Amino acid sequence: MGAMLSFQTVYTMWLREMLRFKRAKSRIVGSLATPLFFLIILGTAMGSSYNIENYKEFMAPGIIAMVLLFSSIFGGVSVMWDREFGFLKEILIAPVNRFCIALGKAFGGVTTAMIQGVLLMIITNVFGVHYKSLLGMLLSIPIMFIIGIGFISLGIALATKIESHEGFQMVMSFLTMPLVLLSGAFFPLSKLPDWLRIAVHLNPLTYGVEALRFTLIGESEIPIVVCLVVLTSFAITTTAIGGWLFGRMEV
Amino acid sequence: MNAIVTNQITKSFNGFIAVNEIDISVKEGELFGLLGPNGAGKTTLINLLSTMIRPTSGTGTVNGFDIVHDSASVRAVIGVVFQGSTLDEQLTGLENLDLHGRLYGLSAGLRKKRIDEVLDLVELSHKSGLLVKTYSGGMIRRLEIARGLMHHPKVLFLDEPTLGLDPQTRLHIWDYIRRLNREEGITIVLTTHYMEEADNLCDRIAIVDNGRVVALDKPEKLKSALGSDVIILTLDTPEDAKKFYRVCKETGYVSASTKDQTVYISVKKSEEAVPEVFKTAFTSGTNIQSITMRKSTLDDIFIHYTGRGIRDELVDDITYMKYKLQTKR
Ligand SMILES: Nc1ncnc2c1ncn2[C@@H]1O[C@H](COP(=O)(O)OP(=O)(O)OP(=O)(O)O)[C@@H](O)[C@H]1O
Numbered sequence: 001m002g003a004m005l006s007f008q009t010v011y012t013m014w015l016r017e018m019l020r021f022k023r024a025k026s027r028i029v030g031s032l033a034t035p036l037f038f039l040i041i042l043g044t045a046m047g048s049s050y051n052i053e054n055y056k057e058f059m060a061p062g063i064i065a066m067v068l069l070f071s072s073i074f075g076g077v078s079v080m081w082d083r084e085f086g087f088l089k090e091i092l093i094a095p096v097n098r099f100c101i102a103l104g105k106a107f108g109g110v111t112t113a114m115i116q117g118v119l120l121m122i123i124t125n126v127f128g129v130h131y132k133s134l135l136g137m138l139l140s141i142p143i144m145f146i147i148g149i150g151f152i153s154l155g156i157a158l159a160t161k162i163e164s165h166e167g168f169q170m171v172m173s174f175l176t177m178p179l180v181l182l183s184g185a186f187f188p189l190s191k192l193p194d195w196l197r198i199a200v201h202l203n204p205l206t207y208g209v210e211a212l213r214f215t216l217i218g219e220s221e222i223p224i225v226v227c228l229v230v231l232t233s234f235a236i237t238t239t240a241i242g243g244w245l246f247g248r249m250e251v
Numbered sequence: 252m253n254a255i256v257t258n259q260i261t262k263s264f265n266g267f268i269a270v271n272e273i274d275i276s277v278k279e280g281e282l283f284g285l286l287g288p289n290g291a292g293k294t295t296l297i298n299l300l301s302t303m304i305r306p307t308s309g310t311g312t313v314n315g316f317d318i319v320h321d322s323a324s325v326r327a328v329i330g331v332v333f334q335g336s337t338l339d340e341q342l343t344g345l346e347n348l349d350l351h352g353r354l355y356g357l358s359a360g361l362r363k364k365r366i367d368e369v370l371d372l373v374e375l376s377h378k379s380g381l382l383v384k385t386y387s388g389g390m391i392r393r394l395e396i397a398r399g400l401m402h403h404p405k406v407l408f409l410d411e412p413t414l415g416l417d418p419q420t421r422l423h424i425w426d427y428i429r430r431l432n433r434e435e436g437i438t439i440v441l442t443t444h445y446m447e448e449a450d451n452l453c454d455r456i457a458i459v460d461n462g463r464v465v466a467l468d469k470p471e472k473l474k475s476a477l478g479s480d481v482i483i484l485t486l487d488t489p490e491d492a493k494k495f496y497r498v499c500k501e502t503g504y505v506s507a508s509t510k511d512q513t514v515y516i517s518v519k520k521s522e523e524a525v526p527e528v529f530k531t532a533f534t535s536g537t538n539i540q541s542i543t544m545r546k547s548t549l550d551d552i553f554i555h556y557t558g559r560g561i562r563d564e565l566v567d568d569i570t571y572m573k574y575k576l577q578t579k580r
């Protein structure tokens with residue numbers, strides 16, 4: 001398969017996601033309201049009740065990571081809707097590399113997720129959350145990309161296995177919520193009991209939250225290098241598995 | 252050279268055999284029909300040949316490529332119009348076609364040309380900018396066909412291409428299918444419930460029932476094998492009909508079948524056969540309520556081979572198509 005053709009396939013699938021995004025713009029921007037409420041209300045309340053300084057700043061990278069997670073997993077699992085609505089047949093019958101299709105889908109989804117992440121970063125900044133530097137904010141963008149790719153591919157892998165809407169609900173409640181709650185998005189990692197600390201450290205999202213903390217507020221409990229290595233390995237692994245499972249799909 | 256060859260191809264779903272040791276070969280440039288009732292296994296056979304599912308046993312080739320071991324090569328030379336909708340409803344008709352062109356590696360110029368061409372064919376040019384979710388069932392079907400034709404494949408599979416379309420559009424589509432086949436030399440395999448569609452379009456027809464091919468020949472041959480006329484008798488009771496049917500079989504008419512209190516008898520020349528039929532009725536002591544004669548159709552062939560009419564299970568096309576489309580939502 002020629003490199004040109006592979007690129008064309010990836011681009012086509014990305015283009016499709018963008019065309020869909022264009023129409024869902026208001027819904028996607030609207031979905032930023034919930035995390036914003038979280039941050040403003042919870043951030044303010046916790047900060048003042050427990051007398052924690054800069055709790056909003058602490059929480060903001062966590063909220064951004066949470067939005068990335070939701071958006072990515074949802075984007076990946078949407079392969080399930082493609083099967084439901086029949087469009088999956090159209091792409092599986094095409095004479096193209098299926099790994100490229102999965103990759104294009106992932107790039108499309110991650111673009112959407114990053115747009116949400118960046119918007120949230122800017123809005124929170126406007127609402128008075130103080131970030132360290134503009135450079136830090138810019139460096140957050142590639143980190144958002146790695147986080148997004150990892151979870152979107154996880155979503156694709158799951159979508160090849162789950163058949164029904166109940167399966168989708170299960171993913172949302174038994175995977176997405178625990179990932180968020182166990183990620184250190186809302187609490188510091190240092191004073192946790194052992195069982196919780198282990199769980200948190202096994203969670204790839206934790207490293208995403210920590211990496212964003214490093215770039216946005218300039219401090220993280222896990223060294224940035226460790227974060228980057230874990231996030232990249234996670235993204236490569238899930239992309240390989242997701243692409244492989246997608247390639248073997250029957251409709 | 253044969254465009255398609257299958258060798259004892261079989262597909263079972265959890266023990267249920269949907270396609271049962273089918274052997275067919277389709278010549279290059281042929282327009283081949285698969286005719287059969289609901290659940291006969293037509294779609295499953297097309298899914299096998301188009302590499303969407305893998306056979307449980309047996310093998311097949313399309314354009315010389317093995318459908319299991321060389322599925323990528325098969326996909327490169329085929330086009331498929333599936334039975335249910337496979338469009339992205341969140342996109343416009345135009346966007347759907349454009350993405351298709353890109354997936355099949357058509358250049359921007361060629362995409363535009365082909366898109367105009369196929370939209371014109373299915374008369375959707377004026378709707379191409381609307382979201383597919385606002386299309387009617389028939390429009391969705393037409394767009395789907397348009398898309399399947401866009402990349403000019405070597406072998407084209409059409410699963411119920413004209414199901415639920417109005418007569419006028421159906422004629423257009425038939426015309427275009429014929430043109431693609433004659434002028435571009437595209438081998439076409441289509442499935443259908445419509446006798447007249449198979450009769451009108453196909454060089455050869457395979458009648459499929461319960462996962463097996465029960466007859467395969469040119470439409471004329473299939474018809475002449477039965478005799479060119481049909482005599483239809485209505486008797487007093489279904490029991491009488493059964494009895495009469497047995498007598499007919501023994502007396503060696505070309506073919507006979509029965510349903511409720513009606514008996515169908517295929518004969519070479521009805522004028523000469525009618526006196527015989529009356530004689531048979533008289534000697535077997537059955538009372539004939541009415542008698543009709545007509546030229547035989549593919550329907551009769553179908554009844555002959557499967558023991559029932561192809562339309563028996565179908566309520567009507569539109570309801571059926573709506574059902575088919577809905578099951579995809
Ligand atoms: N994925 C599947 N799992 C289980 N059974 C299936 C599956 N696909 C098809 N079947 C069964 O195989 C049989 C043949 O189905 P198929 O769709 O090939 O019929 P068909 O000839 O195309 O019918 P129709 O005219 O209604 O389209 C049916 O009994 C169907 O229930």
Ligand SMILES: [Mg+2]
Pocket residue numbers: 293294295334410
């Ligand atoms: Mg079918």
